[in-house]
Amino acid sequence: MTWLLIIALVVGLLALAWFRSPSWLAALLAIAALVGTIWQAASWPVITLYAVTAVALTVVAIRPLRRALVSDRLFGWFKSVMPSISDTEREALDAGTVWWDAELFSGRPRWKKLFGIDKPALSAEEQAFLDGEVEELCAMLDEWQINKDLKDLPPEAWQYIREKRFLSMIIPKEYGGLGFSSQGNGAVVTKIATRSLSAAVSVMVPNSLGPGELLMHFGTDEQKNHYLPRLARGEDIPCFALTSPLAGSDAASMPDEGIVCKGTYKGEEVLGLRVSWDKRYITLAPVATVLGLAFKAKDPDGLLGDQKNLGITCALIPTETPGVEIGDRHLPGGSIFLNGPTRGKDVFIPLDWVIGGRERVGQGWRMLMHCLAAGRAISLPAQSVANGKLTSLTTGAYARVRYQFKQPIGYFEGIEEPLARIAGETYRMEAAHKLTLSALDHGEKPVVLSAILKAYLTEANRRVLNDAMDVHGGKAVVEGPNNYLSIPWQSIPVAITVEGANILTRSMIVFGQGAIRCHPYLLKEMMSATDDDPKAFDSALFGHMGFVISNFVRAPLLGLTGGRLSRAPVSGPTAGLYRKVNRLSAAFTLVADLCLLILGGKFKFKEKLSGRLADALAHLYMASTVLRRFEDDGRPEEDLPLVQWAVADSLHQVENALFTVLQNFPLSGLGGPLRVLLFPWGRRHRPVDDRTTHRIARLTMEASPSRERLIAGAYQSRADDGTGLLAQAFEAVLKAAPAEMAVRNALKVVPTPVNVDEVTAKAVSAGVISEEQAADLKRAQELTAKVIAVDEFTPEEIGGQQAMQPPVAKAS
Template identity: 75%
Template structure:
C-alpha cells in the first residue's frame, strides 16, 4: 500500500505533466493528496514525508513572488552573465519573419488544427490564365540548347516577350502596372519555366525575388515607388541586386564595401549623400541591368548625420549609367547561362534619396534584406527544385518504358524500380512542402525557418532526383546535344545549391541555429527578458520552460513505448498512424534539442554538426507533415498512397537517424545513451518503405494514370518533336501499341525492335494476329523509340574547335 500510494502520486503528477496542465493545478492536487495521506491514511512515515515534500515544492514553485525572489533572481543574474553576445546581424536575422508550423513541431505536442487551418493551395483565375497563356507561349519559344551552347543568352525576341507580357512584374502591385501575383502564382510561373529552360526561369525569377522591386515595395519612399515600380513592371528598367563580396561570401557582416557620408557640390548646390566603393560578384542580371541595387556598410566619420560613426548596412538603388559604376564581364554559371557577372565602383557619389527608403533607412539594410529573405527563399529556388522533380518523373518514367533491354522495358527491372521510386516520392514530397509554405506566405506569414528548410532540403532533393534520372538514362544523358534534356539541368544543379549561401551553411547554421531560438516557445523570451533586465518576464518564461521540459520528459518515453498510439490523430484512415508517429518523434526531438541547448548554452552556435543533425530532424518532420496535408488536400486518392507512404517513411526514418546521431555525439558524456533509451525504449521503429511500395510507384511513372498526371501537373509538355516532345510522343505511341505488342509476342515468341519490326508485322498480319492499324501503331512506336534512344552527333565543322578538321593522319588513312 505504501509503495502503491507513492506510485499513484507520481503517476498522477506525470499525467498532469503529459497533458501540460498548469503548475497551480499540480500544486493543488499534490497538496490535497498530502493532507489526505498525512491526516487520514495510516501509512509509514517515509510516505508522509514524500507526499509532504512534493506538495511543498510544487506549492513553492506555484507562488510567484516567493519563487521569483528566492530562485529566479539568482538564476536571472547568472543567465545574464553567460548569455552569449549577439551581433547586430544576428539580432536582425532573429527579428525577421514569423514562425508557424515549425513552432508547433518544436513544441513536442503539435496542434494539428494549426496545420489544417491553412488555406488549400490554389491559383487565382488570372494566375491560371497567365500560366496557360503567356507562360505556355514563352516555353514554346525556348530552345535551351541554342540558348546555352550557341547564343549564350536568351534570344532578343524572348527578352522582348518577357518585357511585353510583364513577366518581371509578378510581385509588383497593379497600381504600379504589375501583375500582383500571389506566392503560389509566382512559383507556378517559375516552376513551369524551369521545366523548359533554367536560363529563362532565372531571368524571370530574380526580379521577382530578393532585389530592388521587393525592397522598394516594402521600404521605398513614395517617390521611389512611383518612379521605379512602373518602369520595372514594364521592363524598361532591368534590376539586379549586389550583395556578395569576394572576401565576405555569405558573411555579410564582413563585407568590405563601404559608403561614407559626405557632401558634394552638384550644379552649384551642396548635396548630402554617400561616397560608395564596392566590389561584388555573382550578381544575376548585372550584365544587362539598368538599375543596380547595392548593399554596403555605412560610416559617418564627420558626424554629418549627428550620430555614431558606424551606422550598419545600407541598401541603395543606383542607375548603372552613373559615372563610376562598372559592370564587369560575365560569369558563366554551369549548365544555365543566365546573365551573371561582377560589378564594381570607386568613390561613386550617390545622393541620399537614392538610399532605399531615404535617409531614415540608412543602417537598416540588413534588417530589410532579412525581412525579404524570410519569404523569398521559399518561392523561386524551391520552385526550380519542384520543376526538377516533375521533369525527372515525367521523362525518366517515359524513357524507362520506351527503352528495352533483355526483351523488356528497363523500368520493369527491380534495379531501375529503386531510382524510379525515389524520383516519384521525392517529387511528391517536394511539391507538398513547397505549396504548403507558399500558402503560409499568401496568408501573410513570413516563415523564415521554413523558408530556409525549403531552400536547403529541396535543392538537395532536386540533386538526388536528377542524379537518379541520369543513372536511369545512362549514355543518353551523358552525350550532350539538343536531344539531351537532362545534362544542362544536371550541370546547373550547383547554382541553386550554392546561391544564398551553400546548403552546408544553411543546414548547419541557419535552419536549427535560427530555428531553435525562433521556434522554441520560451528560449527567445528568456533571452529578451535578460537583455531588457525584466525579472518578472524571465521568471514567467523560465518556469514555463521548466514545465515544458518536464512534460516532454514524460511524453517522450510514453509515446516511445506506444509508438505514438496514445496520441491523437486529426484524421482517420490509412494515414492516421503517420500523424501519431510524427507526434511521437516530435516529443523525442523536442526533449533532445532542449537538453542540448541547456547544456551547451551560447556554445551551441559553434556546434555545427549537432545543429545540422537537429536541422535534418526538424526539416523532415515538416516535410512529412506537408506530405500528409497534401494527401488530404487532394481528396485522399488511394492511388497516391504509395507516394505518401514512401515519402513519409523516408522522412521519419531520417528524423530517427538524425536523433541517433545526436545521441552518439551528445555534449554531456553518458546522457546520450539515457536519452536514447527514454526516447526510443523499444529501439528503432522507423524503416524506409518496402520494395512493394517502390514497385507501385515505379509502375505509376511507367503508365498513364491520374496519379502520374497529378505528379507532373504544372510542367511544360512540348508538342513538337524536340528533345522532350519526342520522348512524350514515343511514350504515347508505345503505350498505344502495347496490346498489339503483347499479341505479337505471344503468337510469334519474338520481341519487336526497330531492326525486325517490318518482318514481324508481316508475319503477324499474315497469321491474323494483328490488324493493319495495329501494325502501323507498332511500326510508329518502334520508329519513335529508336529516335529517342539515339544520341546527338556532330561533324568536326559543327564543333568549331581547334580540331574542326580531321587530323592529317586520319585524312591520309581515309
C-alpha cells in the same frame, strides 16, 4: 495502501506533465491530495512525500515566492554565461515569423494549426497566365541554343518577357505589376524551369530578393511611384548586389562602404554618400539599368548624428551614374544566364537614393532579412520542384520506351529503385513547397521553413537528377539539343550555392536560428538577459522547466507505445503516420533541448550536432506537408504509395539524425540511457518495402492519375524536340502495348526498330493483329528509335583543333 498512494502521486504528476497543466492547477491538486491523505490518516512517509510535493508546486505557482527563492538568484549568473548577441544576429532573429516549425519544436504539435492554412491554389488570373503567356514563352525557348549558341535568351523572348510583365509578378497592380500571390509566382517559375533554367533564373530574380521587393516594403512613396511602374513595364531591368569576394555567406562582413558627405548632384550641393564596392555573382548585372546595392554606411564627420558606424544600408543606383561599372559576365556552370560583377569607386549618390530615404540608413540588414524570410521559400525551391517534375516526366517515360534484354528497362528491380526515389522525392518537394507558399500568402513569413526549403529541396534536386542520369545512361551523357538532362544536372551547384551554401544553411541557420526562434522559451530567456528584465526571465525560466519536464514524460511514453497515445487529426490509412510524427517530434524536442541546456552558448560552434538536428526538424516538416497534401488532393488511394514512401523516408532520416546525435551527445554517459529511454524498441523507421517501390515505379511508367498529378504544372512539349519526341514515343508505346503482347505471345519475338516491318507483316498475315495495330507498332518503334538516338556533330560543328585539321582517311 502506502504503495498505492505513492503510485497515485506518481501517476498524478505524470498526468499533469503529460497534459502540460498550469502550475497553479498542479499546486491546487497537490494541496487537495495532501489534505486527503491527512484526512485518511495515511502513513507519515506518504504524508511527508505529499507535503513536499505540495510545497514545491506552491512555490512554483506563486511568482513573488519563486522569484525570491529561485529565479532572481539565478538571473545574475545567467547573464554572465549568456553569449552576447550582435546587432546583425538580433536583426536576423527578429526577421520573419514561426509557424508549423514551432509546433514541431513543441513536442506536441497541434495539427489544427497545419490545417488552418488554406489549401494551395491558384487564382483564375494566375492559372490563365500559366496556360497562356507562360506556355507561349516556353515554346519560344531552346535551352541548347540559349546555352551553346546565344549565351543568353533570344531577343524575342526577352521582348516577350518584358511586354507580358514576367519581371513584375510581385509588384502590385496599382503600380502596373501582375500582383501575383507567392503561389502564383512559384508556379510560373516552376513551369518555366521545366523548359529552360536560363529563362527561369532571368524571371525569378527580379521577383525575389531585390529592388522590387525592397521598394514595396521599405521604399518612400516617391521611390515607389518612380521605380515600380518602370520595373513593371520592363523599362528598368533591376539587379541586387550583395555578395563580395571577401564576404560570401558572411554578408555582414562585407568590405563595401559608403561615407556620408556632401556632393554635387544636378548642379546643387546635397547630402549623400560616396560609395565604393566590389561585388560578384550578381544576376542581371550585365544588363541592369538600376542597381540595388548593399554596403556599410559610415558617418565620420557626424553629418547625420553622433553615430559613426551606421550599419548596412541598401540604395538604388541608376547604372548610368558616373563610376558605376557593369557589363562583364561570369559564366555559371550548366545553364548560362546573365550574371556578372559590378564595381564602383567613390561614386557619389544623394541620400534620397537610399531605399526608404534618410530614415532607413543603417537598416539594410533588417530589410534584407525581412525579405529573405519569404524569398528563400519561392524561387530556388521552385527550380527544385521543376527538376523533380522534369525527371518524373521523362525518366518514367524513358524507362518504359527503352528496351534491354527484351523488356522495358523500368521493369528491372534495379531501375525500380531510382524511379521510386524520383517520384517520392518529387511528391515530397512539391508538398513542402506549395504548403509553405500558402503560409506566405496567409501572412506568415516562416524564416526557418524558408531555409529548410532552400537547403533540403536543392539537395533533393541533386538526388533526382543523379537518379535520372543513371536511368538514362548514355542518352544523358552525350550533350546535344535532344539531351534534356545534361544542362539541369550541370546546373545543380549553382542552386545549391546561391543564398548561402547548403552546408552553412544546414549547420548554422536551420537549427541554429530555428532553435532560438521556434523554441517556446529560449529566445525569451535570451532577450530577458539582453534587456536586463528579471521578471521576463522568471516567466521564461519556469515555463522552460515545465516544458522540459513535460517532454521527459511524453517522449518516453510515446516511444514505448510507438506514438499510439497521441491523437491523429484524421482516420484511415495515414492516421498511424501522424502518430509517428507526434512521437518523433517529442523525441526531437527533448534531445534538442538537452543539447541546448548542456552546451549553452557553445552550441553555436557545434555545427555537426546542429546539422543533425536540422535534418530532424526539416524531415519532420516535410513529412507533415506530405500528409497535408494527401488530404488536399482528396485522399486518392492510388497516391498512397507515394505518401508512404515520402513519409517513411523522412521519418527514417529523423530517426537516424537523432540516433547520431545521441551517439555524439555532449555528455557521453547520457547518450546511451537517453537512447534506451526514447527508443526502447530500437530503430523502428525504415524505408518502404519492395512492393511499394514496385507500385511507385509502375505508376511512373503508366498513363495514371498519379503520374498526371506528379507532373502537373510542367511544360509538356509536343514538338519534335527532346522532351516532345519522348512524350510522343511514350504515348505510342502505351497505345501499341496490346498489339506488342499479342505478337510476343503468338510469334515469340519482340518488335524492335530493326525488325518491326518484318514482324508486323507476319503478324497481320497470321491474323494476330490488325493493319491498324501494325501501324501503331511501327509508329511506336519509329519514335523509340528517335528517342534512344543521341546527338552527333560534324568536326566543323564541334570546332577546335579537329575542325581546323580534319582527319584524313588512310589508303588501305
